[in-house]
Amino acid sequence: MNEDPDIGTDPAAPVGYRRSAGTPRAQARRRELLDSVTDDLAEHGLVDFSLRRAAKAAGTTHKVLLYHFDGVEDLLREAVERLRERRLASSLAAAYAPDQAPTLAGRIGAVWPVLTGSGEGQRALDQALGLAMYDPDRHAALAVDAAGHFLPALRAMCPPQWSDRRKDEIAEVVFAALRGFLVQRRTGGTDGGSGGEAGFAALLRMLEREEAAD
Structure with missing residues (x-):
C-alpha cells in the first residue's frame, strides 16, 4: 500500500490523532476515503463491515483510516x-x-x-x-x-x-x-x-x- 501523504511520522501520535485534519489537502483526502467506503457499503451492506474491509475498499490501510476517522464506528x-x-x-x-x-x-x-x-x-x-x-x-x-x-x-x-x-x-x-x-x-x-x-x-x-x- 502507498503511504498516505497526510500521515505524520511521529510514532507517539495517538490513534485517531489528525494533526492536519483542518487543511484543505487533508479534508479532500478524507472525502475521497469516505466516498470509497460509502460505495463499498452501498454495494455490500453492513454485514462483516470492518476497518480492514473499509481500508481495502479505499485502497489504503486501516492506520490511514484511523488518522482521518475516530474509529470504525465513526467511519460507519x-x-x-x-x-x-x-x-x-x-x-x-x-x-x-x-x-x-x-x-x-x-x-x-x-x-x-x-x-x-x-x-x-x-x-x-x-x-x-x-x-x-x-x-x-x-x-x-x-x-x-x-x-x-x-x-x-x-x-x-x-x-x-x-x-x-x-x-x-x-x-x-x-x-x-x-x-x-x-x-x-x-x-x-x-x-x-x-x-x-x-x-x-x-x-x-x-x-x-x-x-x-x-
Missing part, C-alpha cells in the same frame, strides 16, 4: 450518513421534477419509488436501522440521523401557508409512516400482499384531505 456512521445524503438527493430530484404535481401528496408519491427501490445503498440503510434498534446504546445515531436528513425536506414540501407547528406535525407523521411501511416491506410483512402499498395509498389520501382543508 459517516458512511451511512453519506448514503442518506445520496438517497435524499434522489428523493428530492423525484419530488421536484418539472412534471411533478406541486402538492405534498404528489411529492410524497414521487418519493416512494425511490425509497422502495434497490439503489442508493438501500440494503445498507435498512441494516443500519436494524442495527440501531438492536443495539441503541452504541448505534442509536444511525437511526436518529435519518430524521435529521428527511424531516427538514418533508417540512419544506408542506404548503407555505401552513404554520410551523402544523408543518412539524405533518412531517413527523409522514416520516414515521414511511419508516413503518419500509420496515414492513423489508421484513416480509405484507398488507393484502401489497407490501405496505395499501397503507401508503391511505397516507396519500390523508395528505390530500389535509391540503384540501385549506
Whole structure:
C-alpha cells in the first residue's frame, strides 16, 4: 500500500490523532476515503463491515483510516450518513421534477419509488436501522440521523401557508409512516400482499384531505 501523504511520522501520535485534519489537502483526502467506503457499503451492506474491509475498499490501510476517522464506528456512521445524503438527493430530484404535481401528496408519491427501490445503498440503510434498534446504546445515531436528513425536506414540501407547528406535525407523521411501511416491506410483512402499498395509498389520501382543508 502507498503511504498516505497526510500521515505524520511521529510514532507517539495517538490513534485517531489528525494533526492536519483542518487543511484543505487533508479534508479532500478524507472525502475521497469516505466516498470509497460509502460505495463499498452501498454495494455490500453492513454485514462483516470492518476497518480492514473499509481500508481495502479505499485502497489504503486501516492506520490511514484511523488518522482521518475516530474509529470504525465513526467511519460507519459517516458512511451511512453519506448514503442518506445520496438517497435524499434522489428523493428530492423525484419530488421536484418539472412534471411533478406541486402538492405534498404528489411529492410524497414521487418519493416512494425511490425509497422502495434497490439503489442508493438501500440494503445498507435498512441494516443500519436494524442495527440501531438492536443495539441503541452504541448505534442509536444511525437511526436518529435519518430524521435529521428527511424531516427538514418533508417540512419544506408542506404548503407555505401552513404554520410551523402544523408543518412539524405533518412531517413527523409522514416520516414515521414511511419508516413503518419500509420496515414492513423489508421484513416480509405484507398488507393484502401489497407490501405496505395499501397503507401508503391511505397516507396519500390523508395528505390530500389535509391540503384540501385549506
